[in-house]
Amino acid sequence: MVDTVLVWRRLVGAQIRSQLQYRLSFALDAFGSFWISFIDFIVILVIFRNVPRLAEWSVHQVAFLYALSSITFAVTDMLIGQLDQFPQKIRDGTFDIVLVRPRGTLFQVIASDFALRRIARVIQGAIVLVYALSTLSVQWTVLRVVVLLVSLPSAVVIFSSIWVVGACIAFWTTDGGEFTNAFTYGGTSMAQYPFDIYSTWLRRLLGFVIPLAFVCYFPALYVLGKADPLGLPRFLEFCSPAVAAASAIVAGLAWRFAVRHYRSAGG
Amino acid sequence: MRLDWEIAKRGWRRYAAYPWATAAGAFTNTIFGFLLAYILLAVYRTRAEVGGFDATDAVTYVWLSQSMIMTVYIFSWWELAWRIRDGSITTDLLRPLNPQRYWLAFDLGRAPYHLLFRGLPPFVLGALVFELRYPSPLDALAFLLSLTFAVVISFGFRFIYNSVAFWLLDFRGIVTLSTTVIVFFSGMAIPLRFMPTALRDLCYALPFGSVIQTPVDIWLGKRDGAALAGVLALQLFWALALLAIGQVVLQRATRKVVVQGG
Numbered sequence: 001m002v003d004t005v006l007v008w009r010r011l012v013g014a015q016i017r018s019q020l021q022y023r024l025s026f027a028l029d030a031f032g033s034f035w036i037s038f039i040d041f042i043v044i045l046v047i048f049r050n051v052p053r054l055a056e057w058s059v060h061q062v063a064f065l066y067a068l069s070s071i072t073f074a075v076t077d078m079l080i081g082q083l084d085q086f087p088q089k090i091r092d093g094t095f096d097i098v099l100v101r102p103r104g105t106l107f108q109v110i111a112s113d114f115a116l117r118r119i120a121r122v123i124q125g126a127i128v129l130v131y132a133l134s135t136l137s138v139q140w141t142v143l144r145v146v147v148l149l150v151s152l153p154s155a156v157v158i159f160s161s162i163w164v165v166g167a168c169i170a171f172w173t174t175d176g177g178e179f180t181n182a183f184t185y186g187g188t189s190m191a192q193y194p195f196d197i198y199s200t201w202l203r204r205l206l207g208f209v210i211p212l213a214f215v216c217y218f219p220a221l222y223v224l225g226k227a228d229p230l231g232l233p234r235f236l237e238f239c240s241p242a243v244a245a246a247s248a249i250v251a252g253l254a255w256r257f258a259v260r261h262y263r264s265a266g267g
Numbered sequence: 268m269r270l271d272w273e274i275a276k277r278g279w280r281r282y283a284a285y286p287w288a289t290a291a292g293a294f295t296n297t298i299f300g301f302l303l304a305y306i307l308l309a310v311y312r313t314r315a316e317v318g319g320f321d322a323t324d325a326v327t328y329v330w331l332s333q334s335m336i337m338t339v340y341i342f343s344w345w346e347l348a349w350r351i352r353d354g355s356i357t358t359d360l361l362r363p364l365n366p367q368r369y370w371l372a373f374d375l376g377r378a379p380y381h382l383l384f385r386g387l388p389p390f391v392l393g394a395l396v397f398e399l400r401y402p403s404p405l406d407a408l409a410f411l412l413s414l415t416f417a418v419v420i421s422f423g424f425r426f427i428y429n430s431v432a433f434w435l436l437d438f439r440g441i442v443t444l445s446t447t448v449i450v451f452f453s454g455m456a457i458p459l460r461f462m463p464t465a466l467r468d469l470c471y472a473l474p475f476g477s478v479i480q481t482p483v484d485i486w487l488g489k490r491d492g493a494a495l496a497g498v499l500a501l502q503l504f505w506a507l508a509l510l511a512i513g514q515v516v517l518q519r520a521t522r523k524v525v526v527q528g529g
Contacts, residue, residue, distance in 0.1 A: 028440025036447040043457045179291035182298040197309040
């Protein structure tokens, strides 16, 4: 395990060094990603120009949801977002190389593509988080701090699991990759807004079957000390880490199953 | 003309070759359609209308704009930039056909494919779940004309930001920024009607408002008579202006082109 972490650090360190070689292109890239992710927040501001509250939520509370969703999604995107390009490895057969190396296949795929430029999105989300927290006057308790801090890695694990399961589709059809976008990019968009505005079936499908409600809706309810407008059991507010663990197991099993069905294109 | 037609057919076939990609994309547009529809409907819990849009207008807007996303190809288009970067643009320049005309014909073949197979399925699904507004026969015709102009405007814009690759080999940042601009200022991210008046007027005046908001306005019957003629004329103006700018950029670039291998 320690060994794996060391290998990961080496691989990612090398990529960071190489990506920083081209400073102008890195700066332009980072600048571009900063603004494109900022659109979603401007949209929230535009909406609240027209209404003081969205359902039971104020602009600062929605900004808080947005920040949690945005930061954790951006971190996931930075770590494994290149899985979007994974179908290419199946199409041209370069996944063969991964199979003959003495490391886990998923580990190799993930460690081979680290996108530092996406740090811009993390920073953008962090700015909104600071803004939201400074205006919200949260009644901080130890437990609230713990729930907030635990929710961040939990959300990253949930998003990552969605991405990995999505990448598995590539083992059967290499041009269906965009299917995953509905749950990754769609997922972060959905989690930016309070779940009580969505219809029941959409909430069940994307909130619980794909557990996006645990990314930030439930932890945010607890941190903000807000009664759940949906009236769901309070213990759900503490379930994000457990749900994250379960998602990771499902994703791991899906990946193993998929790799067993790999038929090389003969790269 | 015959040649343009042949190129357009190839544009259609290129995308028709990947039916799974089309299905997956249509699915994604559908999910986003539902999300945006519920987000906007939450606004209408306390408002009867926003900027001249009632709830039905807004939901129709969501499904129409999701259906137009690929038809007007609003997200990053790189194809020309890659040809410039890897040098294959030289082959295009050797041909007795202007590259801009080639790609325009290709794009006009691609657009109807995306309208039918990426646009129609999400729209039909949205229409089954939500109450939508439908155009009069005349508005429907005007909508199709306006949508065609929108495709050309979007193409003109994409051609220009792709041409940046002649000067800057690392064009990814420029493409992302250009996409950001068009997604926000066209009304793709949120209807222009929701924006503050000054910003809204700016978006309508820029070419971007003509890409999403104007066709939808026409569909919803918000433009009649002289106003309809006016917005169509503005679209035509931007379509021609952007093509002309693209042509100038191309002329400049070819005077100094340095080929990367190829």
